[in-house]
Amino acid sequence: MLEIQDLRVKYGGIEALKGISLTVEEKRIVTLLGANGAGKSTTIRAVSGIARIFSGAVRFNGHDLRGMPAHLIQRLGLVHVPEGRRIFANLTVRENLVMGAYNNRDLHDLNATMERVFSIFPVLGTRLNQLGGTLSGGEQQMLAVGRALMSKPRLLMMDEPSLGLAPLMVKEVFRVIEEIRSEGVTIFLVEQNANAALRIADRAYVLESGRIVLAGTGAELLDNPRVKEYYLGEAGE
Amino acid sequence: MDTAFVIQQLIFGITLGCLYSLIAIGYTMVYGVIRLINFAHGDLLMVAAYIGFFGIVIYHLPWPVAFGISILLTAALGILIDRGAYKPLRDSPRISALITAIGVSFLLENLGIVIIGGRPKSFPRPSLFEGDLQFDQLILPYLSLWVLGITVMLLTLVLLIVHRTRVGMAMRALSRDFETVRLMGVDVDRVISFTFVLGSSLAAVGGIFWCMKYPAVEPFMGVIPGLKAFVAAVLGGIGSVSGAALGGLLLGLAEVLIVAIQPEWSGYRDAVAFTILIAILLTRPTGIMGEELPK
Secondary structure (H helix, E strand, O other), rough: OOOEEEEEEEEEOOOEEEEEEEOOOOOOEEEEEOOOOHHHHHHHHHHHOOOOOOOEEEOOEEEEEEOOOHEEEEEOEEEEOOOOOOOOOOEEEHHHHHHHHHOOHHHHHHHHHHHHHHHHHHHHHOOOOOOOHHHHHHHHHHHHHHHOOOOOOOOOEOOOOOOOOOOOHHHHHHHHHEEEEOOOOOOEEEEEOOOHHHHHHHEEEEEEEOOOEEEOOOHHHHHOOHHHOOOOOOOOH | HHHHHHOOOOOOOOHHHHHHHHHHHHHHHHHHHOOOOOOOOHHHHHHHHHHHHHHHHHHOOOOHHHHHHHHHHHHHHHHHHHHHHHHHOOOOOOOHHHHHHHHHHHHHHHHHHHOOOOOOOOOOOOOOHOEEEEEEEEEEEHHHHHHHHHHHHHHHHHHHHHHHHHHHHHHHOOOOHHHHHHHHHOOHHHEEEEEEEHHHHHHHHHHHHHHHHOOEOOOOOHHHHHHHHHHHHHOOOOHHHHHHHHHHHHHHHHHHHHHHHOOOHHHHHHHHHHHHHHHHHOOOOOOOOOOOOOO
């Protein structure tokens, strides 16, 4: 579904991605792990058209994404939930959701999609006229995911959805990710919370200083000594 | 000083204030979306006035047609300025776009001199806007009524667009976060163009009515109204549409009333506006209705 080949991205002369390749298959949860600054966000940002691709190929369902503007990439059903939630603080919850479905002119369909989002995040339905900026961190994360779902994505790319949330909310986020996948949406998840991410992932990659150093199924990587030592915080033998 | 005199001055102040408001709304909308003080905005007034003038005087078009064409072409020029001058600088430091805006302003003014010449031309006032109502000593020009009515109508329209339509929602979202708006599948450049269309059309309407009130069309005629409207937008809280309207009204009233109370100060009329600007920037940079913005 999504294919990244030898992707390089540079920020002002510094190479943030030094040629990574990975594949996201349909209806899977694929996770990309790594420490701060490893290049996880850059990967997602390059795919969604925000960061400029220096070289390499990114293909989504046969479309070449290189050089395609971000708004057209989104319209292909490849939707990016940005790090830090990036809720429109000055818009109401309802307006935030409608922004997610900006190109859907069919009001009937839009309302039906909104109902589906409420079935996943009931709390949003009770806060419709509240400004986005007044929600708690956890609620904002739900709104960020709900907003992305409003466009009926085929592949959802989530950048650190559990960052800065209370432990209970983190659990909820990972539950929701599995629920969204069960509805047929493919998930590409960037996470620092390696433990939780690997438990739900069908496939996982580990990124270190702009290179992919490990790849495997979620279960394989959970058992990998290197992952255990560096990402799961368990001491090696 | 009797009541009639005060009311008379209020009428003049409101009329001037409405003109400032019309122009200030365009300033504030563009600023709200792309965080740029579009110093060429005032010159759109001049362009609109010239197009109206040529339409009526040279091509003998009926005035509604001439004014319509003027508004359309000015709106198109607004898009052109954005696409040609500001869009290439979207990711540059803000100061680059600001300096470019001043450059565009000088360009328009000097093009006016080169192409049309600097001699002021007398703007024709259609008979619909001539004459006035008289109550005792009180004079109520029809033009004042038109200006007030049209300002209220356009302000309402803009507020409806900003708060009740999808593109208006995108404009409000853009004012906080370009990148995330892009991630929503929104063609940001189209939303920005739409903002320029709205702002420039209002400037055109303002310019046409300005010329009916002060009927001298010349290449630098937009400078002072443009700067005053900028002050009005800052006074009301830059980025806020209702704030710009309120700021324009207050500024118009302040100018007229100060001169009415102290006729010997009439030479300092323009100084009033800029004193207000300095005072606002020193004490409350967010203006009357402006909100604190995240960095």
